[in-house]
Amino acid sequence: MGIEPKLGSDIIKMTSVKESFDKTENIGVIGSPSSTSELTVDILGTAVNKGLVGKFSVFNYFQDGADHYALGQITEILMQNVWTQDATMRGIIRQKGRVDPITEKQDIHTAKMIVSSVFAEQDNSIEPSMFGTVPATGTPIRLFDKEIIDALLANFKEELFYLGKTYGTDINLPMWLKNFGSEKYGAGEAYHIGIFGKTGSGKSVLAKMMITGYLRHNSMSIYILDPQGEFSTEFSSNPKLKAIMKNELKRDVNIITLQNITFDYSEILLRKLLNSTNFFERLSIWYNDHKVRFVNEFISILKSRSTLDGPFTPWNYYKREAFNKIWNQIPTEQFLRKTIGTRNPRDRVKSTWNNLNADEMYDIWKGITSLFKYRQNSIRLSELFKTISGKGVFVIIDLSSREKPEDIIWNDQIQLIAIEQILSKINDQAEESFKEGGNLNSLVVIDEAHRLAPREKSDDQDIELIKSIFIDAVRTTRKFGLGWMFISQTLSSLHREILNQIRIFVFGFGLAWGLERQALWEILGGATEALKLYQNFRDPQSSLGKREYPFMATGPISPLSFSGTPLFFTAFLYPDEFLRINFIRSD
Known part of the structure; x- marks a missing residue:
């Protein structure tokens, strides 16, 4: 093929x-x-x-x-x-x-x-x-x-490409997953794609099949933001898929893990990262303005030159000497007067400091500041997309703790900070590349989109920042030739502006009730008959014998639906049936 x-x-x-x-x-x-x-x-x-x-x-x-x-x-x-x-x-x-x-x-x-x-x-x-x-x-x-x-x-x-069979039959449903380029057979513009369904509906497997379909286009670049490590595991360890990637698609997969990523340093980022741990709480520092002044004073101390050591550069903050330099200054009256205005909180911090284990506090400090440390084969986020961008690259950024270096701290909050940093760099690099060379012909895949761009206002500032980046991206990057694929468990909780910009929708089982049904009805434009058929979907997890994963799709995804009318299909068994139909057929 x-x-x-x-x-x-x-x-x-x-x-x-x-x-x-x-x-x-x-x-x-x-x-x-x-x-x-x-x-x-x-x-x-x-x-x-x-x-x-x-x-x-x-x-x-x-x-x-x-x-x-x-x-x-x-x-x-x-x-x-x-x-x-x-x-x-x-x-x-x-x-x-x-x-x-x-x-x-x-x-x-x-x-x-x-x-x-x-x-x-x-x-x-x-x-x-x-x-x-x-x-x-x-x-x-x-x-x-x-x-x-x-x-x-x-x-x-x-x-043509095939993701499954027409609903209720054994006939393969023809689809086309067009690249976003302006060359012959390309769509000429980017699409935003949404894949929705409850846990166990098969949405992640369908996303893998669609990504594989887009990988047929050698000029198309695909970037996957992988919070759980699911995609990096699949594309690096599935032997049948690896063989197709190598022999049929002629594609290499670049997997970027936490071993390879170095954060771009800023004082604001250092404070956010420390805030994501219990560093300040263990010092009995509760107020945000106190935390800001503490970090500012830390930086001032580390930049200063003494007879014994310093100054320290940000990528050396992880060293014990750097930590000792700030740690020993914390209980001094001079330091506390600069950072805390009233006596009682100063006395509280000083008393707490005397009872803390310095080695334990250093472990926290080192775990955060090591995110700025240069390691072998590591690359700064600001340089990442300049290095890996280009025509026909396939990159998975694995942000799970599966490949975490032992010397860093990694939790859900730090992962959010990393995602915000990565998305900002993607958008900046996309605009820059577009100015230099026209259509980017690229797709960015976002797993767990419902967690990153909720419809309601979040108390978490990092989530709000990520959401604003997404909203700006879906409005502007299509003209660059950059599309986004959002994988989400829900419709009703994903921000409405993102839904408004999605061109291709694929719905798995589990959206037929309550708020999800209302959101689905709005997207279908009141297509009552299609909604009734969708409501007949069986739960794949309750099936006896072979599990079947039904889907409804709308948008320019098949030559059998010029008008975007909903199409219904049952996904292939993955990976065997899917790979056999698309790559091992005898014409």
Whole structure:
């Protein structure tokens, strides 16, 4: 399979599509009432016992002097029997149960179908079109199959990618994950992507599959911010995926861990990092203005030159001599008068200092200041994206404690500070690179987005800062060719402005109730039938036997949904089925 997709040059004759269409199974006809937004399908008696919900159907009709083929998914089945709705008949049924020939034989089954894409014959080839009229009642509706998909999309074959099967079938659902470049076959602009679902819904696995799909484009760069280390583990240790990366995609993965990262020093950052530990609390320093003055005085002492030592540079603050220099000054009257204005707090700090173990306090100091220390193969955050940026790079920044150096302190608060620093550098570097060379053709993947950009105001200043960076980024970076993929457990708690800017949505199980349902309904624009089908999703964790992971997707993700109409699919088993379908197929 080629790495860079190319459109086929063969012209597909309409006769091959007609032949494929005529071979498909007839399940019903267009009924009344129908509209261009939703069709009523009268189901044939031979098809009433088939599981049709979620399945793709197709019909042939005439529009603007040309043959057209319209595709869509059946979202709901309704059954009505006017005879059994009569009060007298209901009484009889109540006594006898089944009443021939009233029950069953007089049942009328109808379906709701939403058209998602239309193809037309233009100059003896297949071209995308629009659903501009409602065909006549009685127009046959047929079940979609692989043969008609292949016939309709033959010109796009090498551009297609597969994440799963159409919902309720064994037919692979064609998708296209286009790069963001302006070259041939690129989208020409960046997309923001959102993948949502409860824990266990399969959203992280689907994200890995989508990332692998984007990696087919050699000119596209992908950066993953990985707070839990899940993605770095997958792409570095899965042997089947590593083989595909090396042999098919010709891609190297650069994994940046805490072993490789050095923070850019500033006095404000030093104070924030110390605040994220219990350093000040152990000294009985409670007020923020006291903490600010303490850090300022620390810096002043470390910069000063004495007969014995100093001055110390920030990347040497971790040394015991540097710590001793500030530690021994803390209980002095001169130091305390500069940092604390009133006597009682000064006496409290002095008394506390006398009872503290200096070695324990040094461990805290060293654990924070070592974040500024140069280590072998380490790189400053400000230089990181200059070093790893470029066309076609694949970088995972693992911020989990899995690869933590022993001499640093790492907790959730410090991780937030690191994320804020990294995001700021990404945005700055993106704007700089755009000015120098145009479209960046890059995607940044953010795991646990609900934690980093909550809808409600947070008491944590670092989270608020990260959220503001995200909001600014989704508004501005698309023009740079930089897209963002947000992976989140919830819809309702993610900031609304981020949701407003997302172009491709993928929803896994678990968003069908309460506030999540309301947020989903707003995104779908009130598409009630699609929401009903989504609510039928089974919990993958409660399945007997093989687990299935259903998803609903909207946006420009498939040639079967030009209009962004919701599509429903079941994800492939990962990694075996996914890799086999996309990379080990025999054409």
